[in-house]
Amino acid sequence: MLLLTCPHCGIDADETELSPGGEAHLTRHGPGATDEDVEAYLFLRDNPRGVHLERWRHANGCGKWFVAARCTVTLEVFGTYPAQTARPPQHVLDAIEAKRPGATRKLPVMEGAR
Numbered sequence: 001m002l003l004l005t006c007p008h009c010g011i012d013a014d015e016t017e018l019s020p021g022g023e024a025h026l027t028r029h030g031p032g033a034t035d036e037d038v039e040a041y042l043f044l045r046d047n048p049r050g051v052h053l054e055r056w057r058h059a060n061g062c063g064k065w066f067v068a069a070r071c072t073v074t075l076e077v078f079g080t081y082p083a084q085t086a087r088p089p090q091h092v093l094d095a096i097e098a099k100r101p102g103a104t105r106k107l108p109v110m111e112g113a114r
């Protein structure tokens with residue numbers, strides 16, 4: 001069972017209380033975007049075997065969106081943070097690096113950040 005801590009209300013919620021929202025930190029393009037940019041936003045998603053940043057909604061709780069950093073293989077959760085955050089907070093990155101050295105460099109949101 002997947003158990004995530006909602007960063008808004010602090011409750012440890014199991015997956016029956018949550019709604020998945022797919023990959024986090026997608027780049028939205030405005031007017032003038034290329035067809036390839038729009039296609040990537042609408043259809044192209046990473047499906048990694050390992051650390052993944054995912055959007056979740058505490059649907060049967062506070063109703064707010066957040067991001068969970070977790071391993072898709074082991075379901076290990078490295079941390080959660082509000083969905084309005086532009087990039088993973090340092091404590092989440094540190095938790096990932098402590099258990100999966102080098103994994104943060106592979107996160108799409110971190111491209112060009114290091």
Ligand SMILES: [Zn+2]
Pocket residue numbers: 006007008009010011058061062063064
């Ligand atoms: Zn909540």
